[in-house]
Structure formats: structure tokens, C-alpha cells
Amino acid sequence: MAEIVFDKVAKDFGGGPVVRDVSLTIPEGEFCVFVGPSGCGKSTLLRMVAGLESITAGEIRIGGKRANDIPPAKRGAALVFQTYALFPHMTIAENLGFGLKIRGAAKAERDAKVLGVAKDLELDGLLERRPRELSGGQRQRVAIGRAMLRDPQVFLFDEPLSNLDAALRVHTRLRIAKLHQDTGRSMIYVTHDQVEAMTLADRIVLLNTGERTAREGSLAQIGTPLELYHHPRSLFVAGFIGAPRMNFIAARVVEAFFDRMVAETASGLRIAAAVCADGIKIGDPVTLGIRPEHVTFGDTLAARVLNVERFGDSSLVYADCAEAKEPIVARAEGGTRLKRGDAVSFAFPAEHVHAFDAQERAVPRSVDPLAQ
Amino acid sequence: MRSNTEAPGTPRDWLQFGLGAVVVAGMCFPALWMIYSSFKTNREIFRTPYALPGTWHWENLTKAWNEGGLGVLYVNSILVTAASVILCAGFATLAAYAFARLEFPGRRVLYRIFLIGLLLPPPAVAIALFTQLRDMGLLNTLWALIFANAAWSLSITLYLMSGYFRTLKREMEEAARLEGADTFRVFWYVILPMVKPAIITTAILNTINIWNELMFALLFISDDASRTLPAGIVRFSGFHSTNYALVFAALTITTVPIMILYFVSQRHVIRGLTAARAD
Amino acid sequence: MAIAAQNNGLGGGRPGEGAGIANLLFVIPALTLYALFVLWPLASSLYYSLTDWDGIGAPRWVGLANFTRAFADDIHLASYVHVTLYILGTLVFEVSFGLVMAVMLNSDRPGFALLRGLFFSPVVLSMSAAGVLWNFVFDYRTGLVNAMLKGIGLGDWAQPWLSQPATALICVMLVSGWKFAGLYMILFFAALRRIPRSLYEAATLEGAGPIRRFFSITLPLLKQNVLICGLLAVTGGFAGFDLFFTMTNGQPYNSTEVPVTWIVKMAFDSDQLGYGIALTVILTVVVSLISLLYLRFAERSHAVEY
Ligand SMILES: Nc1ncnc2c1ncn2[C@@H]1O[C@H](COP(=O)(O)OP(=O)(O)OP(=O)(O)O)[C@@H](O)[C@H]1O
Numbered sequence: 001m002a003e004i005v006f007d008k009v010a011k012d013f014g015g016g017p018v019v020r021d022v023s024l025t026i027p028e029g030e031f032c033v034f035v036g037p038s039g040c041g042k043s044t045l046l047r048m049v050a051g052l053e054s055i056t057a058g059e060i061r062i063g064g065k066r067a068n069d070i071p072p073a074k075r076g077a078a079l080v081f082q083t084y085a086l087f088p089h090m091t092i093a094e095n096l097g098f099g100l101k102i103r104g105a106a107k108a109e110r111d112a113k114v115l116g117v118a119k120d121l122e123l124d125g126l127l128e129r130r131p132r133e134l135s136g137g138q139r140q141r142v143a144i145g146r147a148m149l150r151d152p153q154v155f156l157f158d159e160p161l162s163n164l165d166a167a168l169r170v171h172t173r174l175r176i177a178k179l180h181q182d183t184g185r186s187m188i189y190v191t192h193d194q195v196e197a198m199t200l201a202d203r204i205v206l207l208n209t210g211e212r213t214a215r216e217g218s219l220a221q222i223g224t225p226l227e228l229y230h231h232p233r234s235l236f237v238a239g240f241i242g243a244p245r246m247n248f249i250a251a252r253v254v255e256a257f258f259d260r261m262v263a264e265t266a267s268g269l270r271i272a273a274a275v276c277a278d279g280i281k282i283g284d285p286v287t288l289g290i291r292p293e294h295v296t297f298g299d300t301l302a303a304r305v306l307n308v309e310r311f312g313d314s315s316l317v318y319a320d321c322a323e324a325k326e327p328i329v330a331r332a333e334g335g336t337r338l339k340r341g342d343a344v345s346f347a348f349p350a351e352h353v354h355a356f357d358a359q360e361r362a363v364p365r366s367v368d369p370l371a372q
Numbered sequence: 373m374r375s376n377t378e379a380p381g382t383p384r385d386w387l388q389f390g391l392g393a394v395v396v397a398g399m400c401f402p403a404l405w406m407i408y409s410s411f412k413t414n415r416e417i418f419r420t421p422y423a424l425p426g427t428w429h430w431e432n433l434t435k436a437w438n439e440g441g442l443g444v445l446y447v448n449s450i451l452v453t454a455a456s457v458i459l460c461a462g463f464a465t466l467a468a469y470a471f472a473r474l475e476f477p478g479r480r481v482l483y484r485i486f487l488i489g490l491l492l493p494p495p496a497v498a499i500a501l502f503t504q505l506r507d508m509g510l511l512n513t514l515w516a517l518i519f520a521n522a523a524w525s526l527s528i529t530l531y532l533m534s535g536y537f538r539t540l541k542r543e544m545e546e547a548a549r550l551e552g553a554d555t556f557r558v559f560w561y562v563i564l565p566m567v568k569p570a571i572i573t574t575a576i577l578n579t580i581n582i583w584n585e586l587m588f589a590l591l592f593i594s595d596d597a598s599r600t601l602p603a604g605i606v607r608f609s610g611f612h613s614t615n616y617a618l619v620f621a622a623l624t625i626t627t628v629p630i631m632i633l634y635f636v637s638q639r640h641v642i643r644g645l646t647a648a649r650a651d
Numbered sequence: 652m653a654i655a656a657q658n659n660g661l662g663g664g665r666p667g668e669g670a671g672i673a674n675l676l677f678v679i680p681a682l683t684l685y686a687l688f689v690l691w692p693l694a695s696s697l698y699y700s701l702t703d704w705d706g707i708g709a710p711r712w713v714g715l716a717n718f719t720r721a722f723a724d725d726i727h728l729a730s731y732v733h734v735t736l737y738i739l740g741t742l743v744f745e746v747s748f749g750l751v752m753a754v755m756l757n758s759d760r761p762g763f764a765l766l767r768g769l770f771f772s773p774v775v776l777s778m779s780a781a782g783v784l785w786n787f788v789f790d791y792r793t794g795l796v797n798a799m800l801k802g803i804g805l806g807d808w809a810q811p812w813l814s815q816p817a818t819a820l821i822c823v824m825l826v827s828g829w830k831f832a833g834l835y836m837i838l839f840f841a842a843l844r845r846i847p848r849s850l851y852e853a854a855t856l857e858g859a860g861p862i863r864r865f866f867s868i869t870l871p872l873l874k875q876n877v878l879i880c881g882l883l884a885v886t887g888g889f890a891g892f893d894l895f896f897t898m899t900n901g902q903p904y905n906s907t908e909v910p911v912t913w914i915v916k917m918a919f920d921s922d923q924l925g926y927g928i929a930l931t932v933i934l935t936v937v938v939s940l941i942s943l944l945y946l947r948f949a950e951r952s953h954a955v956e957y
């Protein structure tokens with residue numbers, strides 16, 4: 001019922017398109033996360049849904065109705081701002097009850113509803129305080145409470161956790177996930193933190209910036225977190241999703257089959273990848289990619305350890321080699337004995353190797369980790 | 373140049389303070405002289421101009437108050453100042469909100485037109501305004517001063533207020549809008565409480581300017597009943613040009629309140645002035 | 652209008668808000684007041700300045716006659732000379748003095764804030780009160796100045812300060828300085844506070860003394876502020892009236908006549924409103940031209956970033 005449809009949506013502030021060609025359907029009840037580098041237009045898209053920003057071209061439909069010309073308050077969307085946007089001169093109770101008051105609710109009803117939500121969010125002791133007398137986490141909860149009191153069709157969040165410390169972030173993330181389960185409402189959540197994206201999302205929408213937007217539109221890829229992780233559609237997506245970043249090595253195709261490809265680096269090293277390479281010509285340049293967690297210790301690529309980061313449960317090994325400009329990163333077990341200056345040798349299991357053509361498009365993989 | 377600690381001063385710091393204090397004392401002396409001379413007799417002022425009064429003649433103040441009709445002048449000044457300041461603050465805040473936040477046809481042009489007033493000196497229209505007020509039947513009424521002063525304070529007030537609006541985050545307004553508040557209610561419930569500091573600052577600046585305004589008051593008012601303090605003082609000192617004690621008493625009565633207002637609200641005055649003019 | 656499409660972050664262009672005529676309602680009260688009492692008299696001045704009018708009968712069209720008369724009116728021309736001298740005086744007694752005092756009173760030590768507050772206090776006095784007060788200070792028989800001269804044995808130097816052409820204008824300048832130096836002091840002081848202290852510390856480490864630091868750091872960094880304060884002094888000076896009216900009203904022998912005192916005399920004492928209004932038009936043109944030239948000049952020698 002409250003499905004949200006973006007139909008060829010574009011936005012231009014006067015200096016060229018900021019958002020282009022966004023077509024996307026968010027079904028009722030879905031938790032959809034917009035991610036992308038800074039300045040890619042995440043906030044802009046969200047504000048267009050909320051009605052705070054006009055839509056330059058295309059249309060947004062909320063619950064089947066064209067929303068472009070519906071005023072913000074009538075769209076049934078509640079927005080939680082990154083800076084919370086609490087009214088500094090009102091108490092917490094007044095902040096929470098402001099919308100109800102504007103909508104003409106009686107005082108008794110208002111107070112009851114405010115108290116209910118405040119209890120839910122453990123804010124009931126703070127109702128007479130003003131925003132500046134609250135901690136960041138408390139303010140955040142007030143902002144969420146205000147959104148809850150609107151009982152909206154869709155919740156919109158613009159980087160709601162970016163001003164909180166790490167512990168509170170985890171806590172509030174869980175609270176938002178619970179809010180989603182309890183209400184079953186659609187949510188659009190903007191972040192540039194991929195941990196938030198991966199953990200919260202039913203579906204992730206990854207956005208392009210700059211000239212990539214101009215070339216292929218704003219949408220880099222849409223999919224579940226694991227789809228984006230295992231089947232990135234492009235070099236950009238592969239590099240953006242996953243931390244630490246995927247390792248990339250430039251090479252040239254020497255063998256291409258319908259389910260397998262072998263490529264050779266400038267220094268003559270051969271690496272195989274499980275991809276459907278029947279459309280690829282021998283001699284074409286490709287970029288091979290493999291995630292740190294999939295790099296193993298073997299005998300393919302000799303490198304020298306630059307640095308070892310130890311997390312206890314695992315370690316990250318950074319190593320220099322002739323084949324890649326950036327150090328190769330590999331995840332090793334927590335107790336690894338490797339240290340700076342050691343010689344190591346890596347192996348790249350073919351079923352984990354991705355390949356990207358000269359246009360930075362992914363060559364489809366011939367294995368599907370999601371199928372198991 | 374600027375001392376960098378709160379530690380006991382070096383000789384240079386003391387020299388700096390001493391020199392500054394001497395200049396400031398020299399500056400303040402005429403005003404102090406005026407205040408204590410207003411308690412002396414004419415003879416004393418003439419014989420020993422510097423000395424403190426032998427006996428403090430408080431009755432000089434009541435005499436000046438009565439003879440100068442200072443009560444009427446005070447009431448008029450208060451009415452004119454209060455009405456102009458409120459009118460200007462209200463209108464300028466509404467307009468500044470629109471210029472800073474809303475779209476409407478002619479926004480840019482109108483803002484420019486308001487800014488012209490920053491460079492125009494009031495004498496530029498004084499004569500024409502006089503004839504216009506006469507034709508409107510407002511001459512010799514307080515309305516003449518209220519409208520003229522409010523209108524001539526609009527430009528600077530609007531300029532300062534829009535500057536302040538621009539420093540405010542828009543999110544609060546957007547949040548209110550999402551909650552269903554229309555433009556007017558956003559203004560009333562969210563904007564107005566948030567811009568209160570700027571309203572107070574500009575209102576204090578305008579109060580000082582309008583309280584002291586002389587030219588309009590001289591030109592537009594010729595009835596004793598509607599005269600304001602600055603014009604009244606000029607007249608009074610003209611009538612009593614030889615009765616020093618009386619004139620000093622009248623001056624003291626009229627200037628001390630505004631000085632107190634200044635010292636109480638110094639922070640606002642200075643903030644307003646520096647925001648207005650420095651860059 | 653073109654603005655609607657622009658949406659530069661200043662304004663909405665938001666759904667349901669429209670580029671609304673309704674928003675104009677917020678501006679209309681201010682606009683009405685401003686149009687009635689600022690713009691309209693400004694515009695009607697243009698018309699009346701081309702007429703001969705005593706203020707009572709119907710204005711009679713005389714074309715540019717008022718203006719040709721103005722340029723042959725010796726006192727009027729002289730008033731611009733006086734006001735120019737006066738402005739030069741204010742640049743010294745107000746702006747430069749204010750700058751020096753801003754530097755001298757720039758300190759965080761206790762007591763300096765009080766000195767600044769006191770130094771500023773004449774600014775809030777009314778001009779008329781200041782004028783009346785200083786009339787007594789400069790009075791020939793009982794004034795403070797002459798009494799002081801007598802006190803230190805220089806009784807011969809006593810002067811009728813305000814009633815002789817040689818000294819009257821200077822006295823007005825001094826009083827103007829007394830009244831307004833505090834304003835410029837505060838403006839410069841605020842600007843001084845924005846200069847990072849590290850610059851002075853660096854210069855001190857290089858061995859620069861206080862004078863050197865003033866000329867090679869303070870002054871260059873305050874350039875923009877000096878320019879703006881200069882503009883204030885110039886435009887304010889041309890419109891000067893209150894102090895002249897209360898202290899000398901053009902006397903003696905029109906030696907302190909400035910444009911506005913002369914305008915008021917022409918219009919009200921001589922009932923020549925048409926002519927008086929023509930003089931206000933000239934004043935407006937002069938002030939606007941100077942402001943525009945000045946701003947253009949100030950814009951070219953841009954603000955200093957630090
Ligand atoms: N009101 C505006 N006027 C002009 N340009 C704007 C405006 N708002 C945003 N932009 C531009 O649009 C682009 C997208 O901005 P947006 O705020 O949507 O980015 P974002 O993806 O939310 O970035 P971040 O992660 O830094 O918040 C930016 O390049 C920004 O400069």
C-alpha cells in the first residue's frame with residue numbers, strides 16, 4: 001500500500017545534474033539503505049521523498065499517488081535528521097508533541113501519546129528538559145520519537161548515527177532495526193557507513209558520483225547486501241562494498257572459457273578466475289579483484305610484509321608486491337607470526353576472484369556463493 | 373600588544389593601562405562635569421568650575437523637570453521610541469524571514485531596494501517628507517516621528533536580521549514543515565523564538581538611535597505637546613542659555629537613563645554594532 | 652521570475668510552497684512603510700526639485716533653475732568645502748583616534764573592558780545633549796576650556812571658541828571626535844580580536860617591536876575595516892546636521908554652514924521648499940556617488956584572508 005516508486009527521478013540545483021535517472025521500487029515494509037560516497041546525492045534523494053526538495057524531472061509515487069506536488073506534511077513521511085533538528089526553545093515534551101499540536105490534537109491526547117513514546121524510548125524522565133540539556137544519544141532518541149509520533153507510512157533517516165560514539169551507534173542501530181520490525185513500515189535509510197548498510201538493509205541502493213553519474217545514471221547497483229558483496233556489478237561497487245577494500249590487480253586475458261578465465265600480469269604471473277568469459281577476447285585488459293578474506297597463503301604471488309594489524313580474532317596483513325600498485329591485503333588468523341619485512345606468498349582461489357573489463361563492468365561470475 | 377596571560381602585569385602592561393585610563397578619564401570628564409555641575413548653583417559653576425558642589429542642590433533637578441516640561445518630553449520620547457522600535461522590529465523580522473527563506477516574485481530586486489536605505493542619509497528626504505507628512509495631516513503628531521523613524525530603521529534592521537537568519541540551520545524549519553506547519557506557523561513557532569537574540573540586539577540599537585534622533589523631531593514637530601527630548605533639550609537650553617545649573621540638570625535628567633540602558637545592555641549594543649558595520 | 656528556477660539554497664522551490672505570491676505577504680508591511688516614508692519622498696524630491704514652491708501654493712515648474720541657482724549659491728558651495736574639511740577632521744579625530752585607542756585598549760586584563768565601555772559611552776548620548784554640553788565647555792565666559800587656560804596661567808589664550816570663524820569648525824570636529832571615536836574603537840577592536848594571536852607571537856620571535864607590529868601586521872590586516880569605517884565617516888559626515896545645528900547652526904558668518912543646515916534654512920526659514928529640495932537631491936547624488944566609488948575602490952583592494 002505504501003510502496004514508494006522512483007520513476008526516472010533527477011535533480012539539478014542549477015549546476016548540472018546531481019542525481020540522474022533513478023528508477024526504483026521500494027515495496028511496502030522494506031528497509032532500504034542508500035549508500036554512496038559523500039556528495040553523491042543520498043540526502044537529496046531522501047529530501048525529495050520527504051518533499052523538502054523539488055523534483056527536477058521524473059516522479060516519485062508514494063502509495064500509488066504521484067507525490068511531486070504533494071506538500072511535505074501530506075506525504076506520510078517522517079524524517080530523522082542527521083543533526084536531529086530539535087527545536088532548541090521547546091522542552092522535549094513540546095518537541096515531541098509539536099506535530100500533534102499543529103495537527104490539532106487535544107492536549108490530553110497529546111500528552112498521553114507523548115508519554116507513551118517517551119516511555120518506549122526511555123525518555124520519560126527528560127520530558128521537561130530542553131534539547132541542549134541532553135546527550136547526543138538522548139537527542140537522537142527524541143528525534144526518533146518525534147518521527148514515531150507521526151505514525152508515518154515511511155520512515156526516512158539521514159545518517160542518524162553519524163554523530164554518536166561507537167557503542168551508542170550499535171545500540172541505536174538495534175533500536176532502529178526493532179522499530180522496523182515492530183511497525184513493519186517502509187524505511188529509507190541514508191548512510192555512508194557500509195557496516196550500517198550491510199547490517200540494517202533488506203536492500204542496498206548504491207549511488208554513483210561525479211562523472212559516473214553523468215555516464216550511467218545515479219544508480220550503481222541495487223540488491224541485497226550479499227548480492228552487492230558477492231556480485232558487484234562494477235569495479236566501483238566492488239571497491240565500495242566490503243572493508244577492507246577488495247584487492248585489485250591489472251592483467252591481460254590469456255585464456256577465456258565459458259566458466260573460467262586466466263589472465264597474466266605484466267610480470268608474467270598467471271591468475272585464474274571463475275567467471276563466464278566467453279564474451280571476452282584474448283589480449284583484453286582486465287582488472288582482477290579478490291577480497292582480503294579470500295586471499296590465502298600459497299605459492300602464487302610473492303610479496304613482502306609491510307605491516308600487520310592485529311584485531312585479536314584475526315589480523316590484516318599488508319604486503320607489497322610487484323603486481324599491484326597498492327599493497328595486497330589479506331586476512332590471516334589472529335595469532336599469525338608474520339611481521340614486517342617477512343617474505344610471504346599468497347594464493348588467489350579462482351572461485352573467489354572477480355574480473356572487470358576495460359569499461360570497469362564486472363564479468364559475470366560462474367559460481368554463485370548465494371546459491372548454496 | 374595583546375597581553376597573553378592573566379598574570380601580574382609587566383611594566384609595559386601598566387603603562388598601557390595607565391595611558392588608556394588617562395585618555396578615557398579625559399573623555400569622560402565633560403559628562404561627569406555636567407552631572408555634578410547640575411547640583412551646583414550658577415555662582416559656584418562660574419567661580420569654581422571644577423569643584424564638586426558645596427551643597428548638593430537636588431532641587432535643581434525638580435526645577436528643570438518642571439520648567440522644561442521634561443515629563444511631557446519623556447513620555448513623547450518613550451512613546452515614539454517604543455512604537456517605532458516595535459513597528460520596525462516586527463516588519464523587519466517578517467521581511468527578513470521571507471528574504472532569507474522564501475521564494476516570491478521580485479525577491480532579489482526588493483532586497484536590493486531595501487539595501488539602498490543603508491547608504492541614504494535621512495536628510496536626503498527630510499524636506500519632501502515634511503511636505504508629505506503635512507499633506508497626510510500627520511505633522512505635529514507623534515505618528516510623524518513613529519513612521520519616519522521606523523521606516524528609516526528598516527534597512528539596517530532588515531540587513532542585520534537577514535544576516536542572522538543565514539546563520540541559522542534550516543533543519544528546524546524543515547522538521548516543522550514536515551510536521552504539517554504552514555509557512556506562517558513555521559515562522560511563529562520555530563523562527564520567532566530562535567531569532568529572539570537578533571531581535572533584541574537590533575531593537576536596542578534602534579532604541580538608542582531613535583531616542584536620540586533630532587532632525588525629524590525638529591522639522592516635523594512644532595507643538596510643545598508632541599516634542600521629544602532631543603529637540604526639547606535644544607529649545608530648553610536656548611531659553612535658559614545663562615542658567616547653567618538648570619540646563620545641566622535637564623541634560624543630566626535626559627542622558628543618565630540612556631547611559632544606564634547602555635551599560636546594562638552593553639553586550640548587545642556592541643554585538644549589534646560590530647555585526648552591522650565591521651565587515 | 653528567473654529567481655524561481657535558480658534555487659540556490661537561499662529559497663524553497665519546494666512542493667506545496669510554490670514560488671508563492673503568498674510569501675510576498677511577509678514583505679508587504681515593511682515594503683509599505685519603506686515605500687511611503689523612504690522611497691516616495693525620495694521620488695517626489697526629484698519632481699519638487701524642478702519647481703519653485705513655497706510649500707503652500709501650487710508648485711510652479713521651473714526646470715533646472717534651482718540647480719543652476721545652487722551652483723551659483725556661494726554659501727551652498729562653501730558648505731561643501733566646510734563639510735569636506737569636517738570629514739577630513741573626522742577621519743583624524745574619529746577613525747584614526749578610534750584605531751589607536753582600539754589597539755591601546757586591546758587587552759584581556761581586568762579593567763580594560765571597563766575602559767572600553769567608558770570610552771564608548773559618548774556614542775549613546777544624543778547629539779543634541781552632546782552639543783549643548785560642549786557649548787558650555789567652549790563658552791567664552793564660563794567655559795571649562797577657558798577656565799582651564801586661566802588656571803594654568805595662559806589666560807591670554809582664552810578664545811570665543813565657537814563664535815570666531817578660525818576656531819568654530821575645529822571645535823565641532825573635536826566634539827564629533829569625542830562623540831564617535833568610541834564607535835570606531837569598538838569596530839576596530841572587534842576586528843583586532845579576529846587576528847590570530849600567533850601572528851603577533853611569530854613577529855615578536857622575529858624581533859619586531861610594538862610599533863613595527865602595528866604597521867606590519869595590524870594595519871594591513873585591518874585594511875578592509877579601515878576602508879569600511881572610512882566610508883561610514885564620509886557618508887555620515889555629509890549628512891551631518893545635529894551637532895552643527897546645536898553648536899553653531901552655521902555661525903559665525905556661515906563659516907560652519909554644512910549642506911544640511913543650509914538646506915533646512917532655505918526650506919524652512921526662507922520658505923523656499925523647491926530650492927531646499929533641489930539641494931537635498933544634490934546631496935543625495937553626491938553621497939550616493941561617493942559611496943559607489945568608494946565601494947568599487949574597496950572591492951578592488953579586496954578583504955584580507957588570514
Ligand atoms: N541546496 C543546494 N544547492 C546546490 N547544490 C546542492 C544543494 N544541496 C546539495 N547540493 C549538491 O548536491 C550534491 C549532493 O548533495 P547531498 O547532500 O545529497 O550529498 P550526500 O550524498 O548526502 O553527501 P554526504 O554524505 O556528504 O551527506 C552535492 O554535490 C551538493 O554540493
Ligand SMILES: [Mg+2]
Pocket residue numbers: 042043044158
Ligand atoms: Mg547527506
